[in-house]
Amino acid sequence: MKTIDWTKDELVAYILLFAANADFKETPEERDFIISKVDKETFQEIHEEFNRDNDYQGLKKITTSLEQHLYDKDDIDLLLEDIKVLFFSDDDFDITEQNMLKSLTRLFKAN
Template identity: 80%
Template structure:
């Protein structure tokens, strides 16, 4: 895939949006948590891009951008903690979110 021209904040916003939508619904609590990590304008811009992508496109963008920003194991661990926080933000860590967390952990190990 070609390069992705995202800042680290844009990458974080996209990944957290991806996680927030794992159960096919995006709660206000999840949105607020994402906005606490990045500014509102970044959230809005990335949210528009996110809505246009399918899961495959989103994962390709995430993996490409993680590599471009040279994320290491510590960076990935921090990112996974933020993802867990998103999953718990609405008070319901359902089986879909649990499976998504396992999948993302495995996928991010390849970076």
């Protein structure tokens, strides 16, 4: 895939949106958590891009951008902690979210 011209904040917003939509519903608590990590304008711009992408495109963008930003093990660990907090933000860590966390963990640690 070609390069992705995202800032680190845009990457974080996209990853958190991807995770938040694991159960096909994005709660107000999840949205608020994402906005607490990035500014509202970044959130809105990335949300529009996220809505245009399918899962395959989203995963390719995420993996490409992680490589471009040279995320190391510590960066990945922090990102996974943010994803866990996101999943618990609406007090409903369902099986779909649990599976998404496992999948993202495998994906991120494989790179």
